[in-house]
Amino acid sequence: MFSIIIQIALICISLSMLGLVYRLIKGPSTPDRVVALDAIGINLIALIALLSISLDTSAYLEAILLLAIVSFIGTTAFSKFLEKEDIIEHDRNL
């Protein structure tokens, strides 16, 4: 019974990622696409958690924390690029 719950949740998350990919392709502006990518990263975290329940191992749980950190850094870098057209500023006398 628990495996059926996991299957249902996996299907729901896959459908949700498919809808976000639609927004990633169609989105009229760049921030739309960044929002969709951020949400896809968080969906991927949930997918890894459900997959590690389904395979009954806790070896993949480091990947969750790693993916959370990488997704946050990517979103921050992209929003800074959109705002200032520069990710790391090289001006020393600010």
Add this chain to the structure above:
Amino acid sequence: MIETFKLIAGILILLGAFLFLASTLGVIRLPDVYTRNHAASKSTTLGVTSILIGTCIYFYAQHGHFNSRLILAIFFILLTAPVAGHLISRAAYNTNVKLWKNSSEDDLEKARMAKRKE
């Protein structure tokens, strides 16, 4: 006892999956960037928190080991996802992405006009 824990974990996982579907529906259907960001950042954060708590309870019930990395991941996501949403929304406003045509007020624009006048 183990069955009760597994029932709680299953309910939490189903709730999280439903929240993900609701957030995707919002991202597809809402009219502009800011409302889409509102839908995406809030409900995906709650959904992933619920699924990770369910996973933690499942591993505690099934194998009897408490996984602290999941708690750390929940804490980290709760801390960073709203900040990421705020940064994207501010970048969208500063790069002149238009609001929805039916939105009635733009308080940030008014505040900037008042500051320019001073």
